[in-house]
Amino acid sequence: MEAFTTHTGRAVPLRRSNADTDQIIPAHWLKKVTRNGFEDGLFEAWRKDPSFVLNQPERKGATVLVAGPDFGTGSSREHAVWALQNYGFKAVISSRFADIFRGNSLKNGLLTVILPQETVEQLWKLTEADPTAEITVDLESREVRAAGITAPFELDDNARWRLLNGLDDISLTLGNEADISAYEAKRPSFKPRTLHV
Amino acid sequence: MGRTLAEKVWDDHVVRHADGEPDLLYIDLHLIHEVTSPQAFDGLRMNGRPVRRLDLTIATEDHNTPTLDIDKPIADPVSRTQLETLRKNCAEFGVRLHPLGDVEQGVVHVVGPQLGLTQPGMTVVCGDSHTSTHGAFGALAFGIGTSQVEHVLATQTLPLAPFKTMAITVDGELPAGVTAKDLILTIITKIGTGGGQGYVIEYRGSAIEKLSMEARMTICNMSIEAGARAGMIAPDQTTFDYLEGRDHAPKGEDWDAAVAYWKTLKTDEDAVFDTEVVIDAAALSPFVTWGTNPGQGAPLSAIVPDPASFADPSDRMAAEKALEYMALSAGTPLREVKVDTVFLGSCTNGRIEDLRAAAAVVEGRQVADGVRMLVVPGSVRVALQAVEEGLDKVFKAAGAEWRHAGCSMCLGMNPDQLAPGERSASTSNRNFEGRQGKGGRTHLVSPQVAAATAVLGHLASPADLTAESGLEA
Numbered sequence A: 001m002e003a004f005t006t007h008t009g010r011a012v013p014l015r016r017s018n019a020d021t022d023q024i025i026p027a028h029w030l031k032k033v034t035r036n037g038f039e040d041g042l043f044e045a046w047r048k049d050p051s052f053v054l055n056q057p058e059r060k061g062a063t064v065l066v067a068g069p070d071f072g073t074g075s076s077r078e079h080a081v082w083a084l085q086n087y088g089f090k091a092v093i094s095s096r097f098a099d100i101f102r103g104n105s106l107k108n109g110l111l112t113v114i115l116p117q118e119t120v121e122q123l124w125k126l127t128e129a130d131p132t133a134e135i136t137v138d139l140e141s142r143e144v145r146a147a148g149i150t151a152p153f154e155l156d157d158n159a160r161w162r163l164l165n166g167l168d169d170i171s172l173t174l175g176n177e178a179d180i181s182a183y184e185a186k187r188p189s190f191k192p193r194t195l196h197v
Numbered sequence B: 001m002g003r004t005l006a007e008k009v010w011d012d013h014v015v016r017h018a019d020g021e022p023d024l025l026y027i028d029l030h031l032i033h034e035v036t037s038p039q040a041f042d043g044l045r046m047n048g049r050p051v052r053r054l055d056l057t058i059a060t061e062d063h064n065t066p067t068l069d070i071d072k073p074i075a076d077p078v079s080r081t082q083l084e085t086l087r088k089n090c091a092e093f094g095v096r097l098h099p100l101g102d103v104e105q106g107v108v109h110v111v112g113p114q115l116g117l118t119q120p121g122m123t124v125v126c127g128d129s130h131t132s133t134h135g136a137f138g139a140l141a142f143g144i145g146t147s148q149v150e151h152v153l154a155t156q157t158l159p160l161a162p163f164k165t166m167a168i169t170v171d172g173e174l175p176a177g178v179t180a181k182d183l184i185l186t187i188i189t190k191i192g193t194g195g196g197q198g199y200v201i202e203y204r205g206s207a208i209e210k211l212s213m214e215a216r217m218t219i220c221n222m223s224i225e226a227g228a229r230a231g232m233i234a235p236d237q238t239t240f241d242y243l244e245g246r247d248h249a250p251k252g253e254d255w256d257a258a259v260a261y262w263k264t265l266k267t268d269e270d271a272v273f274d275t276e277v278v279i280d281a282a283a284l285s286p287f288v289t290w291g292t293n294p295g296q297g298a299p300l301s302a303i304v305p306d307p308a309s310f311a312d313p314s315d316r317m318a319a320e321k322a323l324e325y326m327a328l329s330a331g332t333p334l335r336e337v338k339v340d341t342v343f344l345g346s347c348t349n350g351r352i353e354d355l356r357a358a359a360a361v362v363e364g365r366q367v368a369d370g371v372r373m374l375v376v377p378g379s380v381r382v383a384l385q386a387v388e389e390g391l392d393k394v395f396k397a398a399g400a401e402w403r404h405a406g407c408s409m410c411l412g413m414n415p416d417q418l419a420p421g422e423r424s425a426s427t428s429n430r431n432f433e434g435r436q437g438k439g440g441r442t443h444l445v446s447p448q449v450a451a452a453t454a455v456l457g458h459l460a461s462p463a464d465l466t467a468e469s470g471l472e473a
């Protein structure tokens, strides 16, 4: 996973709640068997509308998505995170994320930042008025900064440490092999097995 | 202090606990399908890692599989590649797979329980959000992303952040014609699509205890639509009766030991939930969605709401956008909404009981002119059982299409899709924009409402049928 320390970039204000995973990346894109090449599928249906915010020339190259509440509801598809990253987003800000989406994002180094809805509104106003306005998402100091706005955010120490160092969960877990084996040794015999032995 | 059911199952699976770190939890069952696994197997290959517990892993094909001509090569090359990739991966790593054409093939969440692999007190995961279905057995079951699929394949564990607990107590008697689907749709509209966020929900109360396993699965299935991590129902005699004798259910002494353990899996009297919601079953009625998220629903007898009636500005904006997409105007009675397609199936309502309920409604009647009704059993086993009971004949005689098992129009990754602007009544779980096909409009309904809607051509319940056919006679 790519490490995340701090990032500064222009923003896309997405004034929609419940941007579900079927909007972020529609199902027909899920047939791909790779982790890349999803950028054209990002918000595919909404992008058909020329007035959609992502289509505006001044939003080209923006890297911070500022979205309405309940971002990423719906399916467990990690493709939603890959699509955002493939497109170039480094961070998503919202007042509420769906659990699985948030878990997936942090495992891939896409920082999902929870801020109060008032702050999201301020960021919307700021970047709508001035598309060149930059937002800094600083994971070291757990702070979002933009012109006239300084907003602290929460992220637990462990998730932050893994992101800052770009650590791979599987290697960390395999370091606990002794614990896993010990647990396996005492699992009851009535637990089902998929293979008949 | 006492513990809740969810806390007990969690505690029994902690492999490693360290302060300030997520608990490492052991996973008892890992279900795999073709969509969310290819990148995970790639990851294993790249790092030279094997699957740690092949005997706790099982795969099936469901999302891409066609429901017609299943003996011919799959027409869409991209779908075909994805299925072939799963077959190759399962063969290479040694994972048990039930491919298209196999008698145990079907929607992953229908297959696990019917094989008896889903049991009380287990941890069950799958790269699919509707893994919450398995919570109906008193298992802690949740959907995971592809990185986590790889993690479970490699380690049979997952580091997991703690959850909060919510009790949804449903007391009383569901009125005749009101189903588990109506109940869960009502709950989602009440608490909202984010209402369960961070929670494991336990459904309890006398109305829940009276439900069959199929109905309990329908409820737990849609916990994710309320934003919850998982949904659970404490195991009881209904659960044990469902499991006894199934292929992978414990046998002999193991059965007795298992049941003794399962009986301990209930929330203690003095346990405290973080949140409690109480619902009066008797007050419920058939419930349908009018919008583009599962929390935008109303009783069938209601009208399409006016966006201005929503106090919260983001709800109001969402309702405006939803009505525009759904081509509905505020004030229209929901019963007057005409549909083109009816879809009966999915991991929410594609089990035998659902097919029986819908067949009872269409029996001796005809699907309305200009309406197509697709019946897609949740699994091959469900289809075989339905054929044995003659349900396929009932559906065909009514003019419905009897199809092969799979996810089908629930998400339209196969050719079963809505055309732009088409409207469906669907027993599935998501009414997102474009979910059933680009530009398609979805109303979520129960199997009974789906069947009555197919006959009348507009959203309706079986009660309307007798009323309207009385007029026709």
Ligand code: SF4
Pocket: B062, B063, B107, B108, B109, B128, B130, B346, B347, B348, B406, B407, B410, B411, B428, B429
């Ligand atoms: S039936 Fe629908 S919800 Fe269930 S697993 Fe298939 S696509 Fe997902």
